[in-house]
Amino acid sequence: MSKLVITSIGPASSVQDGGRPGSQRYGLVPSGAMDRLALAAANTLVGNALFAAAIEIGPFGATLTAREGAVRLGLAGAPRNADVAGRAVAFDASVMLADGETLNLGFARGGSFSYIAIEGGIEGEPMFGSLAVNARAGLGSPYPRPLQSGDELKTRPISSAAERRIELPELADAPIRVVFGPQDDEFAEENKKLFVESEWKISATSDRMGYRLEGPTITHLHGHNIVSDGTVTGSIQVPGNGQPIVLMPDRGTSGGYPKIATVISADFGRFAQISAGRPFRFKAVSMAEAQTEVKKFAELLRSLPERLRGIEEFGLNVDALRDANVAGHAVNAVDAATWQVAEPTG
Numbered sequence: 001m002s003k004l005v006i007t008s009i010g011p012a013s014s015v016q017d018g019g020r021p022g023s024q025r026y027g028l029v030p031s032g033a034m035d036r037l038a039l040a041a042a043n044t045l046v047g048n049a050l051f052a053a054a055i056e057i058g059p060f061g062a063t064l065t066a067r068e069g070a071v072r073l074g075l076a077g078a079p080r081n082a083d084v085a086g087r088a089v090a091f092d093a094s095v096m097l098a099d100g101e102t103l104n105l106g107f108a109r110g111g112s113f114s115y116i117a118i119e120g121g122i123e124g125e126p127m128f129g130s131l132a133v134n135a136r137a138g139l140g141s142p143y144p145r146p147l148q149s150g151d152e153l154k155t156r157p158i159s160s161a162a163e164r165r166i167e168l169p170e171l172a173d174a175p176i177r178v179v180f181g182p183q184d185d186e187f188a189e190e191n192k193k194l195f196v197e198s199e200w201k202i203s204a205t206s207d208r209m210g211y212r213l214e215g216p217t218i219t220h221l222h223g224h225n226i227v228s229d230g231t232v233t234g235s236i237q238v239p240g241n242g243q244p245i246v247l248m249p250d251r252g253t254s255g256g257y258p259k260i261a262t263v264i265s266a267d268f269g270r271f272a273q274i275s276a277g278r279p280f281r282f283k284a285v286s287m288a289e290a291q292t293e294v295k296k297f298a299e300l301l302r303s304l305p306e307r308l309r310g311i312e313e314f315g316l317n318v319d320a321l322r323d324a325n326v327a328g329h330a331v332n333a334v335d336a337a338t339w340q341v342a343e344p345t346g
Contacts, residue, residue, distance in 0.1 A: 002069030002158075004118060006151040007102065010060025012208070014133040014146045015122060015153075018051025023128055024253045030233065031132040031139065032249050034113050034208065035269035037300070038077035041166050042117035044304040045074030045094040047159070053124065053131040054117040055147065059108045059275065064116070066097035072119035072158040073097065076166070078111025078273060093165040093311060094119075096158065111273035120156030134250050136209070167307045169300070175283035176271045178236065178261040179290050183226060186258035187238070191218050195244070195260060196282050204276040208250040210237075211271075217242035220258060228256040234263035234271075248272065266293035 016039065019032020033039040033056055040050040048054075054074075055064075061080070064073075075082065075091045082089040082105050089095050089103065091114070097103055108114060124131045124141030133140030143151055184192060194216055203212035224240040231237075235247040237257035246263060247255070263271050264285065274280055285293075 001123075002071050002099075002155045003067040004071050004073075004097075004153045004155055005065045005067050006147050006149055006153075007063045007065050008149050009062040009064075009147050010058055011146060012058025012060075013062065014056055014135070015053050015124070015140060015143065016056040016132050017053040017130055019132050019249060020128050020130045024230070027253050028128060029134055029137060029250055029253060031130070031134040031208075033115070033132075034249060034272035035077055035111075035115070037168075037269050037297075038113065038115045038273075039117075040301055040304055041092065041168060042074040042076035042115040044308065045076065045092075045164055045166055046072055046117050046119035047161065048074075048117055048119070048121055050301060050304070052117065053122040054115050055122075055153075057105065057108075057114045057116065059112050061107055062105045063102055064097075064105075065102040066099055067152075069099050070158050071097045071155050072161075073103065074117040074119070075114065076117075076168075077114035078108035080108055080114060081106035090165065092168060094163045096163065108275070110275075112275050113273060118153065118155050119158050123154035123156075132249075136250065163311045164308045165311050166304065167309060171270055175281040176274075177264045177267050177285045177290070177293070178282050179264060179287055180261050180284055181259070182229075182262075183258040184260050186221055186226070187218065187260055188221055192260065192284075194218065196284050199279045199281055200244075201279055202274055202276050206276065208248050210248055210251060211246040213244045213246065215243070218244060218260065224257055226256055226258050228254045231255050231259070232262060234265065234268050235259045236261045236263065246271070264290040264293055266290070266297040 016033040019030040020028055039054055042054050043050055043052050072094060074094045079091045084101050084103050127139050127141055131141045135145045138144050195218055198216050200213045200215040203214050206212050218238050219242055231247050231251055231254060233249055236259055237245045237255055238260050239257045
């Protein structure tokens, strides 16, 4: 059995899958991937189930080495500089590591989380039906904690499949959509208006439990304590200091702060990818619009296998490329017809 060895990795990196749906009634947090679309895309690239367990890598870099055999990986999510033995590796594509080869990943660009799916899945013992890690609760497998140098993930032998890429729709740089409630009546209309018309930033103190927002102070009509009730991923609580907190997958199952709004599920992955300090805005939508968008999101997930494409290989003629007059003609590095010359015959 092959292994993928973590030779170095930054914080906020762990094994995550689709989480533990249906267990919150027992007080069990759902956990799971911060960006479900990116997780599903990475798994699709290597033929796994959409929400199979994969490596969720936080903003910092990582290096991973194949041992005792080849390992095929699917890369998706926040793009990074990546290479194998000096050979550049693209995101939203699969790549094979031969025995002993190392995948080097740099810092995340334009997002916070990247996903590395392993062909055949990650070997582990499900805990309440999931391998998803929640370090506070001591849940997850094969390691119930963030990944660290020296960890080994057992894998199955790879198939003979060719490498593939996946065409994903470009994410809109648009406000994060929310539905007001369930306790928006605890806030005056001017404060709800302030919430959706203001610019916000995510605090560097945020984590998988909650994203703390930095912006204007949102005040309460009747104080900041309510009878504790259930939360969902994306609930936006407003504590006593008036700085909202968006609840993330490792959140508590209930809370006692009024919730002014909820991030719609179709936008949650896009919200989770916002890096600390980058400004963004919210936009209030109706429940009907939120339901329409979640149906579109579900259809996008179903369409992922249809978005796979083969990766074309080119025989690079370095002399022809060097001699190409790139100043006077358009040259496309992936269109051989614009620079490649025919090899002499006879």
